[in-house]
Amino acid sequence: MFRPALAAALLFATPAAAQQLTADETAKVDTIVGDALKSSGVPSASVAIVRDGKIVFAKAYGDQGPGMKATSPAAKYQIASISKQFTAAAILLLEDEGKLSLDDKVSKWVPDITGADRITIRQLLSHTAGIQDYWPQDYDFAAMEKPVTPQEILDRWAKKPLDFEPGTAWQYSNTGYVVAGMIVEKASGMKLLDYLQKKILKPLGIDAMDQDYAIGTGFPQGNHRFALGPVRAARPAAHGWLWAAGELAMSATDLAKWDIARIDRKILSPEDWETQETSVLLNNGSDPHYGLGVSVGERAGDKIVEHGGEAVGFLSDNFVMPGRRFAVVALVNADFGGAQDAITGGITDLLNPVVQIPPPPSLDSARDYLARQVFDQLRGGGLDRSKLTDDANYYFTPQATADYQSSLGPLGDPVSFAARGKPRLRGGFVNRNYDITYADGRKLIAITYAEPGASGRFEQFLIQPRD
DSSP: OOOOOOOGGGGGOOOSSOOOOOHHHHHHHHHHHHHHHHHHTOOEEEEEEEETTEEEEEEEEEOOOTTOSSOOTTOOEEOGGGGHHHHHHHHHHHHHTTSOOTTSBGGGTOOSSTTTTTOBHHHHHTTOSOOOOSOOSSSOOGGGGSOOOHHHHIIIIITSOOSSOTTSOOOOOHHHHHHHHHHHHHHHSSOHHHHHIIIIITTTTOOOEEGGGOOSTTSOOOEEESTTSOEEEOOOOOTTSSHHHHOEEEOHHHHHHHHHHHHHTOSSOHHHHHHHTSOOOOTTSOOOSBOSSSEEEEETTEEEEEEEEEETTEEEEEEEEGGGTEEEEEEESOSSSOHHHHHHHHHHHHHSOOOOOOOOOOOOHHHHHHHHHHHHHHHHTOOOGGGBOHHHHHHSOHHHHHHHHHHHGGGOOOSEEEEEEEEEEETTEEEEEEEEEOTTSOEEEEEEEEOSSTTOOEEEEEEEEOO
């Protein structure tokens, strides 16, 4: 997806004044958001746009849920893994304070996990530590019905054998960020959120809070959907499951303030921003295009810094081009459909148009065949549960399987069921996604995780609309 970063000189372009959106641009943004919500079935979105380093647009759309008196751009959505860049920023600030080093071994701070004497803090923040991810699924699993502490997460996942030796591979790991959050607290002597409020959030005027409490009256309602079935209110995970891996809830406008700090090189030093936005290379020199809590790359010659987030019932995307002094934030109250990516991508293409060339697909015939089998079983109502793990069998309740059959069955046979992108490892499973196309133009996506090997059982098999 990403290529080498833009020359550093572009990072410091400073136009004299922000160019406001024209009436035509505003109307087109409304259309982009409206189309994304309609095609995906997502109830609401909150959007903010930064141009020339200033917020020039902030608007909320749709139904934010019964807890809201009216749809409001001030509503706090759970931004989930976008929070990782804040956790990483806390580490950078603590390094500036002389309290730790990115190259400290984790054993100095959290000694009781596997590989602590071989893993550095930098590797935790760049997902190159080898610690197994505790939440690779795109749904909440059984254990998430009960509250959890950071130490309990470490005891269950961070004391397993490493998935790989530190620095030899890249694999997204929420668990690694729980370790990083514990290091922030030990080095600072403060609770993680208290440190973030003092050093980052309050100085920037960001009104953020612990996402575990951003539920009920006054907050957007998160939502699920089983395949193409009805949109259903999501039950939040119990307290503690996201913490340092995704601890924050805020409005799109407040997240845009953070993007402006990135563009203007405020709060953190310019050197720290550059460190966060520099990909951490693997031991063999290969580039995973990930820095410290952010994905990094290039779009038509411009450096991009981006990250998405997923909580139970929520998705988000934060896309920044520092050299263009441009950013777009999209927060939605649904964990299906991909509307947030359609919105940020559509707005970026509208305001910074380029010709995009999609990457070629990569296929794995044995897994593709099994994926098509399970898809046909779901739409036909004859699910072979031996092809599923215990967690996947927990997910496919009678209600879920009924929604899959009733919504997919009437569509008939698709004209295409094709692998999308390359397989990737996460949480001990292999992620493969599939584009599903029908003769009437309807498009779906299957998001799967499976045990390694040609006959590995599926840990996840979700069907969602796709723009």
